[in-house]
Amino acid sequence: MRKTVMSLAVTATVGFGTIFGGTSVITEAASISSLKGEQNKIQEQRSGINSTINQKNNQISDLQNQQADVKSEITRIDYAITDSTNKIKEKTAKLESTKAEIMKLQGQMEVIKDRIEKRNVLLKDRARSYQETGGMVNYIDVLMGSENFSDFVDRANAVVTIMQADQAILKEHEADKQELEIKQDEVKTNLASLEKMVSDLQTLNQQLSAQKAEKDKLLASLKEQENEAHEGVMDLQEQDALLAAQQAAIQKAISMEQEAQARAAAEAAAQAAEAAKRKAASSSNTSSSSSSSRVSSGATPGVSSGYWTQPAVGYLSSGFGVRGSERHAGVDIANRAAVPIVAAADGVVIRSYLSSTYGNCIFVSHSINGQVYTTVYAHMTTRMVGSGAVVKKGQQIGVMGNTGASHGQHLHFELHKGPWTQDKRFAINPVGIVPLP
Ligand SMILES: [Zn+2]
CATH class of the missing domain: 1.10.287 (Helix Hairpins)
Known part of the structure; x- marks a missing residue:
């Protein structure tokens, strides 16, 4: 009897310690209020989403009428x-x-x-x-x-x-x-x-x-x-889930980058100290320099140095921008073979799911030099990472396919400078930023 009470007390202490322990109290309080603010933003976006969907549907029926004519x-x-x-x-x-x-x-x-x-x-x-x-x-x-x-x-x-x-x-x-x-x-x-x-x-x-x-x-x-x-039409629930998951992924990506920077700074300091020591001993060895070459392995794109790498091998079948009355918010990379799709940069998976339009798709949030980017990989056959997963640049996340509103096997790749939004207002041309075929 006494033992049970004791163990309960220990459990309780450990529990409280976790929730209110140390500096995390302030951080979490701040993030809760900021999350509330984000939630309001999401609600605002949702009201705009309906009109966008109607607009898209009108556009589709207009295109269908034109085709009938x-x-x-x-x-x-x-x-x-x-x-x-x-x-x-x-x-x-x-x-x-x-x-x-x-x-x-x-x-x-x-x-x-x-x-x-x-x-x-x-x-x-x-x-x-x-x-x-x-x-x-x-x-x-x-x-x-x-x-x-x-x-x-x-x-x-x-x-x-x-x-x-x-x-x-x-x-x-x-x-x-x-x-x-x-x-x-x-x-x-x-x-x-x-x-x-x-x-x-x-x-x-x-x-x-x-x-x-x-x-x-x-x-x-x-x-x-x-x-x-069709590719651009998502139902409300899909968008809501995406927007909600995005907040968490963005925060995780930001803190990951901050940690990585802190690690790098500590490493640099340690190396500097080591170098000073060696200088004092006046016996300098050759320092190892990191190679920054692209290693290609056929179906998998070689991993580039820098922040970004090519998401898939193939050819650019469709570019970014206005096509007829439609704006293409990404680029299409096509390949006859079912080639691997890799993460274009380090990041956190916002959502990995099957969409009626994007097919098997993965949304990834990245924090690069304090700037949030979002990448989208659509129409895959297979998804290899789940929502919330941490991915490394060049890590395989799926296999190229033809799922969803797709006609012919290809990767529909989007780059957003900022978060993903329904109107894709932050979508930018990845050419010149992300290595492409
Ligand atoms: Zn496309």
Whole structure:
């Protein structure tokens, strides 16, 4: 019985000692009041968040409407292309049949020309035989040989009839020839107009195809803008959790840096004292200098000297800034291989979770020379550190992926000079600050 009371008393003493012990009382009181202030700030931000979400959603539906418009235009163009292609086929078939008709007419023409030629030869032969044999005299003989006037008239009529018949045949041929020529001209005109129609249709088809290509490009860019807009939409709870976790992470990151600086100062002092000692002994050795080279191991980016290092190997598939109607608050590093993602600097993980938009994402708070920075790593396949974890520059925190509002495997990397906020007003271009591919 007595033992139990004793142990309780000890426990109580230890407990109180922990809570109110030493200088931590002042620090904690200060941090509690400052946390309250931060909490108020978070509440203020929350009221602004709703309007931002509405704005984003309007932007998304606007982009979706634009895409629907472009799609219906593409459908219209597709119909027009089908129509003109069918017309080209139809007119080309007609063109072929017209050409065949022209060939046929030319054949007919050849026959008639041949007939006319032969008839002409025949008539010329006859005319020559009249001259040579005194043909006209022969006719006269025929006429003179008539027995009486009635016989003369008969004979004369016969001669005339023969001559007229010859001429009538020739005239008929000429008429046929003329008719064929007219027909051929008509068909040739028809052919020319068909040829023009086909070439016009082909031009139209080319124009339509060019229009379609343009619309396809527009559609792709609208789709990309929509993806970016989706990437920026977070629900209230998600933002709230992030903002709340951020306060703790920022404070931890700041105190970590202060501790590290204090350690470095102590080390420097110790080294100075050591150096002074050595100088006194007048035997100076070569001091070891820290190498500041980047060591690369293929899939993992080499760790740079300085405060920042490259978060992933790959290529820069999208830069920071305005893209269409959308602002891209980060940079995209793409890679076909599922490469490691590393922390860009020493820091504290604000949150490590699965977001509907950012996919598997990690938010890290950094304190660098008293300046707070925030980095975001989105769309990962795997997360390897949890919320609140302390990470070192170059430490692997996940694997590149394609989760959330992502189309194609890449790392969406954001750098904020200050805390993360819904409107991402502190987002800056990491180029020139963080080593990038
Ligand atoms: Zn991105």
